[in-house]
Amino acid sequence: xxxxxxxxxxxxxxxxxxxxxxxxxxxxxxxxxxxxxxxxxxxxxxxxxxxxxxxxxxxxxxxxxxxxxxxxxxxxxxxxxxxxxxxxxxxxxxxxxxxxxxxxxxxxxxxxxxxxxxxxxxxxxxxxxxxxxxxxxxxxxxxxxxxxxxxxxxxxxxxxxxxxxxxxxxxxxxxxxxxxxxxxxxxxxxxxxxxxxxxxxxxxxxxxxxxxxxxxxxxxxxxxxxxxxxxxxx
Numbered sequence: 001x002x003x004x005x006x007x008x009x010x011x012x013x014x015x016x017x018x019x020x021x022x023x024x025x026x027x028x029x030x031x032x033x034x035x036x037x038x039x040x041x042x043x044x045x046x047x048x049x050x051x052x053x054x055x056x057x058x059x060x061x062x063x064x065x066x067x068x069x070x071x072x073x074x075x076x077x078x079x080x081x082x083x084x085x086x087x088x089x090x091x092x093x094x095x096x097x098x099x100x101x102x103x104x105x106x107x108x109x110x111x112x113x114x115x116x117x118x119x120x121x122x123x124x125x126x127x128x129x130x131x132x133x134x135x136x137x138x139x140x141x142x143x144x145x146x147x148x149x150x151x152x153x154x155x156x157x158x159x160x161x162x163x164x165x166x167x168x169x170x171x172x173x174x175x176x177x178x179x180x181x182x183x184x185x186x187x188x189x190x191x192x193x194x195x196x197x198x199x200x201x202x203x204x205x206x207x208x209x210x211x212x213x214x215x216x217x218x219x220x221x222x223x224x225x226x227x228x229x230x231x232x233x234x
Contacts, residue, residue, distance in 0.1 A: 049075040050085075053144055057085060063157075064150050065189040065204065067091045068143060081118040090158065094140035096130035103166065105137040107159045109151040110172030111180075114142025125172075147180030148173060149192055149202070 050056035054066070057074060061067040068091030076085045088095050093115055094108075108114050108126055116124035126140035141154045151171060159169065181192050190204045 049077040051076075051078055057087070058143075059091075062204065063190070064146075064153050066143075066145070068093070078118075083118065083120050086121075092139075092141050092143065094124055094126040094138070094142075096126060096138040103164070104135065105139060105162075105164070105167045106133070106170060107155075107163070107167065108138065108140040108142060108170045108172065109146075109154055109159075110140075110142035110170075111146045111174060111177070112142075112144035113174060114140060114172040115144050116142075117144060142172065145180070145189060147177040147189065149181040149190060153190075 057069055057072045058066045059069050068087040070089050070091050071087060073086040076083050085093065087093055106129065114125060124140070126138045130136070130138040141158055148171070155169070163169070180189060183191060190202050192200055192202055195201050
């Protein structure tokens with residue numbers, strides 16, 4: 001019996017070594033392929049493309065639920081359109097500072113309609129307003145998926161302290177905003193509900209619902225991984 005065990009152990013050792021060598025070779029091959037793919041995509045001038053705002057050019061915000069990534073730049077590419085998207089330092093798409101002498105400001109609060117879903121730069125509602133009213137600064141705080149609940153939060157955070165007597169605030173309301181405000185399954189957004197005493201309370205989504213970790217970092221920094229993620233609609 002001891003001789004049989006010894007033979008079995010002796011036979012399995014070369015097999016284990018062979019298996020380890022195969023796995024090592026495969027890992028090395030995958031790493032080399034990834035590096036080569038990354039170099040190729042950077043040399044040919046590939047621009048990172050994204051098919052879904054959530055987890056791509058939006059990120060978790062503890063109060064708003066989600067907000068744009070500050071200074072993000074990329075291509076929003078779906079079957080319906082292909083447009084460049086860039087955000088300012090606050091994570092919003094449109095800011096029109098007309099000139100230093102302009103003292104009046106129009107603040108726009110809205111959702112995807114105000115943001116310009118599928119609309120190229122220079123063609124959004126705030127672009128047209130800025131063109132028609134050159135004596136006004138136009139700052140657009142719209143973001144896809146925002147309901148009026150989030151718009152109020154945006155107003156409190158970004159607008160209220162800067163609001164002057166001659167300024168104006170435009171609220172873009174759409175029919176689904178009420179549903180967005182109270183629906184628990186809304187896109188990672190806060191929702192309102194009535195307590196047992198009839199008070200309006202706000203429930204915030206947990207940050208765990210957002211993509212994080214190595215996968216998200218690779219999608220943000222690696223052109224090759226970004227392409228693979230785009231192809232599989234990640």
